[in-house]
Amino acid sequence: xxxxxxxxxxxxxxxxxxxxxxxxxxxxxxxxxxxxxxxxxxxxxxxxxxxxxxxxxxxxxxxxxxxxxxxxxxxxxxxxxxxxxxxxxxxxxxxxxxxxxxxxxxxxxxxxxxxxxxxxxxxxxxxxxxxxxxxxxxxxxxxxxxxxxxxxxxxxxxxxxxxxxxxxxxxxxxxxxxxxxxxxxxxxxxxxxxxxxxxxxxxxxxxxxxxxxxxxx
Amino acid sequence: xxxxxxxxxxxxxxxxxxxxxxxxxxxxxxxxxxxxxxxxxxxxxxxxxxxxxxxxxxxxxxxxxxxxxxxxxxxxxxxxxxxxxxxxxxxxxxxxxxxxxxxxxxxxxxxxxxxxxxxxxxxxxxxxxxxxxxxxxxxxxxxxxxxxxxxxxxxxxxxxxxxxxxxxxxxxxxxxxxxxxxxxxxxxxxxxxxxxxxxxxxxxxxxxxxxxxxxxxxxxxxxxxxxxxxxxxxxxxxxxxxxxxxxxxxxxxxxxx
Numbered sequence: 273x274x275x276x277x278x279x280x281x282x283x284x285x286x287x288x289x290x291x292x293x294x295x296x297x298x299x300x301x302x303x304x305x306x307x308x309x310x311x312x313x314x315x316x317x318x319x320x321x322x323x324x325x326x327x328x329x330x331x332x333x334x335x336x337x338x339x340x341x342x343x344x345x346x347x348x349x350x351x352x353x354x355x356x357x358x359x360x361x362x363x364x365x366x367x368x369x370x371x372x373x374x375x376x377x378x379x380x381x382x383x384x385x386x387x388x389x390x391x392x393x394x395x396x397x398x399x400x401x402x403x404x405x406x407x408x409x410x411x412x413x414x415x416x417x418x419x420x421x422x423x424x425x426x427x428x429x430x431x432x433x434x435x436x437x438x439x440x441x442x443x444x445x446x447x448x449x450x451x452x453x454x455x456x457x458x459x460x461x462x463x464x465x466x467x468x469x470x471x472x473x474x475x476x477x478x479x480x481x482x483x484x485x486x487x488x489x
Numbered sequence: 490x491x492x493x494x495x496x497x498x499x500x501x502x503x504x505x506x507x508x509x510x511x512x513x514x515x516x517x518x519x520x521x522x523x524x525x526x527x528x529x530x531x532x533x534x535x536x537x538x539x540x541x542x543x544x545x546x547x548x549x550x551x552x553x554x555x556x557x558x559x560x561x562x563x564x565x566x567x568x569x570x571x572x573x574x575x576x577x578x579x580x581x582x583x584x585x586x587x588x589x590x591x592x593x594x595x596x597x598x599x600x601x602x603x604x605x606x607x608x609x610x611x612x613x614x615x616x617x618x619x620x621x622x623x624x625x626x627x628x629x630x631x632x633x634x635x636x637x638x639x640x641x642x643x644x645x646x647x648x649x650x651x652x653x654x655x656x657x658x659x660x661x662x663x664x665x666x667x668x669x670x671x672x673x674x675x676x677x678x679x680x681x682x683x684x685x686x687x688x689x690x691x692x693x694x695x696x697x698x699x700x701x702x703x704x705x706x707x708x709x710x711x712x713x714x715x716x717x718x719x720x721x722x723x724x725x726x727x728x729x730x731x732x733x734x735x736x737x738x739x740x741x742x743x744x745x746x
Contacts (some may be wrong), residue, residue, distance in 0.1 A: 350500055392588035396602035396654060397578035399571065406601060410592050 289445030290466045293489075296359070296441060297428040302364040304427070305420075307367065308374025326375075326413045333372035339433050341365055344435040362434045369454055370427050375419060381416030382408060403450040414484070421478030425471045432467075442466060490515040490689045491658055494655045496535055496545030503707040506542065507713040511656070513691065514551045518684045520700040520721075521693045523710035524736060525669045532710070536691075537580040538573050549579050578606065581651030586666050587643040587729045589635040595622065595646045597632040599653045606716040607654070616651070616738045621649035643671030645679050652683075659683065677703075697740060701725060720730045 296321065311329070314322040345365050356364075386407060393403040435444035446463040450456045491513040496504040504526045511518050523527050528697045529746060534540045536547050538555035546565065547554045554576040568576070588600050600620040603609040622628050625645040635643050644664055651659060666672040677699050684690060684703050694700055700707060700721065707724040709717045709732075717730045728734050 378672065388584060388586050388588040389590065391584065392590070394539060394574070395537055395577060395580070396650070397574050397575045397606045400607055406605060407590055411590075411647045414592065 273316075275455075276384035276458050278449065278455040279458040282449040282453070282459065283462060285445055285449060286442060286462055286466055289442035289463075292441040293428065293431050293443075293467075294470060295433045296366070296434070297424070298364060300363045300370065300427060300431075301424055302382035303364075303367040304370040304374055306385070309378055312378035312382065313369060315367065316382055330376070333369055336429055338365075338369050339436060341369060342433055342437055349454065357454065358437075358439055363438055364439070366410065366430060370423060370430075371424050373426075377416050377419045377423060380410065381412035384415060385411055417484075418478050419480040421474060421481060423425050425474050425478075428470055464478060475482075476489075490517070490550060492546075492548040493532075493536065494534070494546050494548075496547065497544040498531060498540065498544075505713050506535065507544070509710075509713070509715060511708065511715065513689060515689055516687045516688045518692065518705045519705055520704035520706070520723075521707055521708045521710055522695070522700060522736075523716075527710040528713040529710050530662055533582065533662050533693060535692065536660060537582055537585070538656070539576050547639065552576060552579070554580065557709070557735070572652060578654050580660060581654060581656030581658070583644070583647050583651050584737045585663045586639070587599060587635070587647045587667075589643055589647055589650070591635050592706070594632050594634055595627065595638070595649075598635070598646060599650045601639070603648070603653050605614070618649070618653060619654050622646070624652075625649050626675070639672055640668045641675045644672075644676045645669065648676075648679055648683075649654075658689040658691070661690065661694070662701050663693050663695065665694065665696060699727070719737050 293421055315326050318326070342362060342365050345361060346358070349361060368396045389407055389411065390403070393407040396430075398407070431441055432443035435447065442463055445460050448460060453459065491510060491511070493511040496506050496509045497504070509532060511519070521532070523529055531540060535542045536549075537584070538547075538553070541555075544565075546556050547556065550739060553568070556567055557568050558564070568745070589595075590601065595600065596615065596618050600611065600614040600629055601619060604611050604615040619628065619631060622631055625648055627642060627645055627649070630642060630646070635646070638646065647664075664680075665676050668676065673696070675684065675694065676745070680690075680692065681703055682697075692703065704721045706718060707721050708715055709728075709730075711726060711732050717724060717728060717733050719729075724733065728737065
């Protein structure tokens with residue numbers, strides 16, 4: 273057990289790192305979700321140009337690894353004159369990246385509703401906006417909730433990549449302790465446990481949403 | 490009450506409706522029968538503009554639905570989405586697959602449109618909804634979600650939901666075709682009650698004995714056109730056209746009218 277001394281000494285530092293991880297992910301999730309919804313609607317209802325722009329954006333995001341995108345923005349953005357604090361820079365990249373996948377999840381939710389629901393809503397005299405608000409969205413979001421939570425879990429884990437560009441969060445904190453103590457095994461087991469706790473909690477929430485999604489089906 | 494004039498529609502190269510014209514008087518019950526693919530469902534969907542159609546107009550209670558004739562050019566013009574949505578309020582439609590909103594209770598399904606589309610105060614809408622549920626015999630199911638209701642019960646809620654908007658005409662699209670036989674009776678009873686109360690209706694059905702009981706007029710459609718129409722006894726027992734005779738013979742071989 274004395275092999276785990278480094279972990280026992282450093283766990284509080286790791287937990288602070290975890291706090292930063294959760295903060296980063298939490299701040300990125302909101303714009304990612306909102307953009308995801310807007311992009312999904314643009315693809316379903318938008319005109320040719322909107323749809324073309326969205327498809328181009330999706331192709332780019334799916335073709336580039338997040339790490340490359342992060343590095344690209346981190347090193348090249350200052351050259352364009354935009355002065356952004358590093359934290360906000362990576363949060364924006366994360367949001368921009370994950371909005372693409374979230375939009376696909378929301379789009380699938382909307383499109384998987386049977387045509388009959390649209391027919392019924394229209395037949396009752398509902399306008400498109402009203403129909404979306406009270407018939408389509410509630411059902412589509414319920415359908416999209418489980419894969420959406422999976423994406424959130426993925427986003428939490430993706431924050432570990434920002435350590436490569438020098439930002440501080442759980443993975444960076446782990447690496448700092450390992451450099452001091454030369455005990456990578458113990459420290460990274462600790463980090464893995466912390467990541468696991470965060471992600472498992474989210475996944476449990478996802479399971480709960482999945483059960484709720486089945487109300488009325 | 491309802492005037493369908495020269496409606497034609499094609500899906501690609503397939504002509505689904507050929508120059509269909511039909512007049513329905515206020516309080517009249519018209520039952521449409523015919524083989525699959527004859528255009529019966531498409532006709533209903535065109536009436537309340539769930540489908541666009543290339544030619545013709547539909548007028549309900551004096552107001553056009555979907556397309557109107559421009560007085561200046563004399564040409565047919567598609568109404569705005571807003572106007573179409575408003576004109577749909579006069580037409581109630583019940584579908585073969587009930588189409589209830591699964592995330593709302595029976596009561597919420599019925600009040601959703603009156604409250605959100607018409608702006609009727611919720612209390613008044615709920616009172617009326619309970620009246621309608623009582624009329625279709627489902628007073629005790631107001632707080633149930635559709636998933637807990639049988640097919641026949643869901644269909645009756647669907648009827649109540651359509652009636653909540655006080656339509657001038659009700660369309661029924663093979664509403665019992667997806668039901669177990671023992672549930673069919675309760676839905677037909679509800680429709681019969683509506684007919685007795687004087688609602689103008691167009692009913693598409695395969696239930697021939699029901700058609701004979703409830704119809705003021707039978708319309709036989711085949712290949713996208715109306716092949717014959719007339720009083721039930723005349724169409725069923727003394728049809729003029731050979732196609733009707735063939736259709737009824739096939740039907741009579743299996744069932745009895």
